[in-house]
Amino acid sequence: MTLHKAEKVVIITEKLILKGVCEIIEACGATGYTIVAAGGKGSRNVRSTSDRALVIEDFANVKIEVIVKYKTMAKNIMEQVAGKYFENYSGITYVEDVEILRPKKFNND
Amino acid sequence: MTLHKAEKVVIITEKLILKGVCEIIEACGATGYTIVAAGGKGSRNVRSTSDRALVIEDFANVKIEVIVKYKTMAKNIMEQVAGKYFENYSGITYVEDVEILRPKKFNND
Amino acid sequence: MTLHKAEKVVIITEKLILKGVCEIIEACGATGYTIVAAGGKGSRNVRSTSDRALVIEDFANVKIEVIVKYKTMAKNIMEQVAGKYFENYSGITYVEDVEILRPKKFNND
Amino acid sequence: MDFLFDFLTSIFVQFQSPTLGFLIGGMVIAALGSNLKIPNSIYQFIVFMLLMKIGIKGGIEIRGADLSAMFLPAVSTVIIGITIVLIGSFVFSLLPGIKREDGIATAGIFGAVSASTLAAAMVLLEEEAIFYEAWVPALYPFMDIPALILAIVLANIHLKKQNEGKDSKVDVWGIVKESLRGSALSALILGLSLGLLTNSESVLESFYEPLFRGFLSVLLLVMGMEAYARLNELRRVAYLYAVYAFIAPIMHGLMAFGIGYIAHVTVDFSPGGVILLSVMAASSSDISGPPTLRGAIPSANPSAYIGSSTSVGTPIAIAVCIPLFIALAKVVFDL
Amino acid sequence: MDFLFDFLTSIFVQFQSPTLGFLIGGMVIAALGSNLKIPNSIYQFIVFMLLMKIGIKGGIEIRGADLSAMFLPAVSTVIIGITIVLIGSFVFSLLPGIKREDGIATAGIFGAVSASTLAAAMVLLEEEAIFYEAWVPALYPFMDIPALILAIVLANIHLKKQNEGKDSKVDVWGIVKESLRGSALSALILGLSLGLLTNSESVLESFYEPLFRGFLSVLLLVMGMEAYARLNELRRVAYLYAVYAFIAPIMHGLMAFGIGYIAHVTVDFSPGGVILLSVMAASSSDISGPPTLRGAIPSANPSAYIGSSTSVGTPIAIAVCIPLFIALAKVVFDL
Amino acid sequence: MDFLFDFLTSIFVQFQSPTLGFLIGGMVIAALGSNLKIPNSIYQFIVFMLLMKIGIKGGIEIRGADLSAMFLPAVSTVIIGITIVLIGSFVFSLLPGIKREDGIATAGIFGAVSASTLAAAMVLLEEEAIFYEAWVPALYPFMDIPALILAIVLANIHLKKQNEGKDSKVDVWGIVKESLRGSALSALILGLSLGLLTNSESVLESFYEPLFRGFLSVLLLVMGMEAYARLNELRRVAYLYAVYAFIAPIMHGLMAFGIGYIAHVTVDFSPGGVILLSVMAASSSDISGPPTLRGAIPSANPSAYIGSSTSVGTPIAIAVCIPLFIALAKVVFDL
Ligand SMILES: Nc1ncnc2c1ncn2[C@@H]1O[C@H](COP(=O)(O)O)[C@@H](O)[C@H]1O
Ligand SMILES: Nc1ncnc2c1ncn2[C@@H]1O[C@H](COP(=O)(O)O)[C@@H](O)[C@H]1O
Numbered sequence A, B, C: 001m002t003l004h005k006a007e008k009v010v011i012i013t014e015k016l017i018l019k020g021v022c023e024i025i026e027a028c029g030a031t032g033y034t035i036v037a038a039g040g041k042g043s044r045n046v047r048s049t050s051d052r053a054l055v056i057e058d059f060a061n062v063k064i065e066v067i068v069k070y071k072t073m074a075k076n077i078m079e080q081v082a083g084k085y086f087e088n089y090s091g092i093t094y095v096e097d098v099e100i101l102r103p104k105k106f107n108n109d
Numbered sequence D, E, F: 001m002d003f004l005f006d007f008l009t010s011i012f013v014q015f016q017s018p019t020l021g022f023l024i025g026g027m028v029i030a031a032l033g034s035n036l037k038i039p040n041s042i043y044q045f046i047v048f049m050l051l052m053k054i055g056i057k058g059g060i061e062i063r064g065a066d067l068s069a070m071f072l073p074a075v076s077t078v079i080i081g082i083t084i085v086l087i088g089s090f091v092f093s094l095l096p097g098i099k100r101e102d103g104i105a106t107a108g109i110f111g112a113v114s115a116s117t118l119a120a121a122m123v124l125l126e127e128e129a130i131f132y133e134a135w136v137p138a139l140y141p142f143m144d145i146p147a148l149i150l151a152i153v154l155a156n157i158h159l160k161k162q163n164e165g166k167d168s169k170v171d172v173w174g175i176v177k178e179s180l181r182g183s184a185l186s187a188l189i190l191g192l193s194l195g196l197l198t199n200s201e202s203v204l205e206s207f208y209e210p211l212f213r214g215f216l217s218v219l220l221l222v223m224g225m226e227a228y229a230r231l232n233e234l235r236r237v238a239y240l241y242a243v244y245a246f247i248a249p250i251m252h253g254l255m256a257f258g259i260g261y262i263a264h265v266t267v268d269f270s271p272g273g274v275i276l277l278s279v280m281a282a283s284s285s286d287i288s289g290p291p292t293l294r295g296a297i298p299s300a301n302p303s304a305y306i307g308s309s310t311s312v313g314t315p316i317a318i319a320v321c322i323p324l325f326i327a328l329a330k331v332v333f334d335l
């Protein structure tokens, strides 16, 4: 099998807006995404990891990863998420080059 | 210290087969791996993160990362895992270029 | 919007030294970091993920990611963490190229 | 004189009550940098248990209750919640250096209700053997939801005025639905339904009731630690928030006491019920209100309303208001 | 007539029992989109507690029990489990549009046992003051393990036939070991051993027993939410699975009732024991069975067997079968 | 003769006590490869509960206690902790193939105290109806902290000698603070303060006390599983660690018994108190000690001290030392 170039978009933001972010991801045509619980520190605050009592759980962080085949779709997701949410909510987004095994899995063509 | 090129294989799949995946990784000669609990959505299903009651816990996702020195070993791991499991179980795998600090740690030569 | 090159440093190590690692990261001038609970296997031991009873919780792993704009800062963080801790504590560190959306967020200039 | 003495005695007793002790204990150990933590899942389960207990017990009581006796108190809770938000928004609009939507959101949080404060009051009433109708605590959504919705509507009207162009209508029904679907109100309503429709006395008495007091102690510990942790947030915003958070609970409680007194006279609402009504008014939401507001008024600064509520409002409500209203009731109702 | 009346009364009472109420409550709030969630660690601990309680109590009773009285019931459970799988596999093989191994796996799940259903039956028997030997619930692995193994063996024989080339032998002992090592059976066997070998009455009575009923209520809530959540899976597969899942529990239970009746006549097996045996037969595995099958029959579609069991089988077993068998027992044994 | 008989009987009874049963059960199921796991958050909450119970109860008792009666026992615990570390460090320095700081750290762990072992002893004393002053368990930090600090100081002196150049002073106060801030000691001290300053009898009696025994059973299960899991670590280090871990608890306990006896004669320290003092001495830290040492003596090999303590020291302390000291007390104090 050969490996195929693809892009991995990563979004780290507040759990509270997870649903909205996933909707954008799906609307942009991605075939899936992976979510991981996260904590962290950024310009706004220290966000705790989810092991101690989070009186307001929605304010924890999540890390969302999306593999897409083309850079355009990657940029589209990043810009929409940042545009819609990052003025009022904590969050960062970046993209990395990856190589995938079975490109058909990430096709929505 | 100088940085050395290496490969990071990522496998996102069901917790149920974690043991088998780790055996493949070790058999391929990797010196270690890192596991993170994950949720996600793909072609098969939405898999919840582990914070709500998982009546069938083994069906949650895990994300496994393996740093190896050579692309051949990376591809070997990816192909074996995909070949053995991805027909019947949910999962994706991809590889990224990374740079490591102490190459000896990732040697099994 | 255009994307800008940046570096992502990843450190996987024992939770016990998380505080010290974060201090190094901040002292090096990074604007933030993201932490994820992890388990894994390396040269020293198998470290369990945090779902079963960890009688000694501090010995679980964490994965810390730091986005910085320049390779020099990335290397600086990696070398300081490795130099200070990796003789006596489990841990690995590597760096990846990423592209970020809003470079100002990662500025400490 | 007598009242003052009663009040001071009551405060003194309250300071020895473990309820308050756990709250203060949590603040102190957090201030001392303790690494003690109550796991998140335990905390979530405790909140679930307390609300189920309130719900089931309320539901059982409603089964046999005179619905007409509940009507006036229920209407009162709605009125109190709305009044608090209106007054608060107005007050903040007069204060200097307060962003309009931050003030409205804070008023909304103080109109809403804290389940942990309410539970603390219930335990104290039981310790003092002051009777209350078991359905009273279950009234809390009647104060909580209207207050939050009103705050959201007010904030959106304000924001709409600001940027004329964008017309964003407020989806009131959507907010109500989201509130009811939240974990806190879901648990309460589930408990209410089970209490109403099933013979749930056995499980209430063997499980939810005996564990109530103990779980509350753990919850108050968490609240105390959280109160300290959130002080930082308060420091970042105008000190007037702290002033409001200090005074408002007492004012709101006293207002509710008055309204409750009317219900006492007219429909024989119990003194314990009047106290609980006052405590609901005095309390400010710490669990479910903040994410609701954060979602619905994204531009409001959460440090303002969370800091005020968690770090000042809740401690004041528990440490000052509960003993104050109990002492007041003893005098007024001659208990 | 009388029986029908008894049965309907019993159903009516059952619908007011909190046990069933929590199950239905869970389904309803999930359907309404509630965000209430029971933390995973709490759920796992509750399952542990319930199985420890069943185990310890069973172990204590076995200490003083007449082993010969246990022999026939134990053998019966094995036979029932095996029969269910054989009949189910055969039935599915006759139905159109069902992949062979999916049918076998589903039959296996219905041969296996649901600990939560069993616990619900225990609580109801206690409420109705119907006696049963405390070792009966501890028999459940005798039905569970043989059923799962038989399903796996049948599926593998079938798959072997399909692709002649690859000869894959079934590692029966491996499967037994994996089952016993699973968290559910480990807890049960640990409890049994502690009950048998130690003086564990004190810890049973001070902890595991008093919390049983309350924890069960939470577990049933989880099961109800899960039942709703898994309906989607059921929708993806043939509707015949839903039909099977609706009818099979009743049939299996009645069959077991008959066999239990024989044990009653021959070795004086208690009426409560007969009911529990029927409930085990009626129940379908929801916790430990699915991962076992998913690991051992990877090509079987989990949506088929999990959807059938969790979304239809378990609610039917709890809401219909338990009251049915209690009513039946009242008539048959003249309780 | 009589003593031997008493001791053997006591051992036999103890082996039937569920306390020990859960510990051994945990080891056995771990050895058999069971997948049973107690969720981490449950474990953390249980530790919190046990320490709160010890603390609150101790605090309540101290309120009414004769402080002068506490003085000698308190001083004794400090002396015992220090002596154990000094002797242990010396012994290890004589043994071949032991890295100096590994030996010191191991001695430190055995000087420190295991809360779970202590809790097991408390339950057994209650079962045997042997009285002890409720403040005795709360003395444990007096043994724990000095032992850990001394070990850290000794290790640092040694390391400083090795690499003359780098002069690293030991921050004793920093270590004390970190210890007190750790989750275990925080909970204990919080409980003590609440017991001392508030009327916490009600919450103690309705929650912390009734759940104590049951939660302890779960904790011992975890400890048993952990003991087995850590055996691997022990295998990597010199077998002399295992020998030390086997013998030391008995020796330390006997030494403490002697010192406790003096306190009995001089200030009427209760026989139960003497037993608890001995158990503290015999026990080795399993929860809070290891991370403290790992942070403060990074070059010491954790496999050495964790393996010794968790896999050998704790099982010996619970299974051998507790019944031994009870039997001894029965003879010595003629109970
Ligand atoms: N430089 C960075 N490197 C890695 N993660 C970051 C960085 N900056 C921010 N984050 C993550 O993004 C979240 C939101 O950041 P912010 O919007 O700056 O508060 C933080 O809580 C971190 O988890
Ligand atoms: N495009 C994607 N990007 C990121 N993660 C994915 C993607 N597709 C699938 N996944 C992850 O891989 C898991 C299995 O995918 P699947 O086999 O397609 O069901 C999902 O649950 C996701 O966690």
Ligand SMILES: Nc1ncnc2c1ncn2[C@@H]1O[C@H](COP(=O)(O)O)[C@@H](O)[C@H]1O
Pocket (backbone or CB within 6 Å): B030, B031, B032, B033, B034, B035, B065, B066, B067, B068, B106, C012, C013, C038, C039, C040, C041, C042, C043, C044, C045, C046, C047, C061, C089, C090, C091, C092
């Ligand atoms: N080759 C590797 N690939 C991915 N993660 C690794 C690798 N080696 C080590 N790790 C991670 O780094 C931690 C510490 O490694 P070590 O210092 O070798 O014990 C392990 O527990 C793993 O989580």
Ligand code: NA
Pocket (backbone or CB within 6 Å): D084, D109, D110, D111, D112, D113, D114, D252, D280, D281, D282, D283, D284, D285
């Ligand atoms: Na209020």
Ligand code: NA
Pocket (backbone or CB within 6 Å): E084, E109, E110, E111, E112, E113, E114, E252, E280, E281, E282, E283, E284, E285
């Ligand atoms: Na069955």
Ligand code: NA
Pocket (backbone or CB within 6 Å): F084, F109, F110, F111, F112, F113, F114, F252, F280, F281, F282, F283, F284, F285
């Ligand atoms: Na000791």
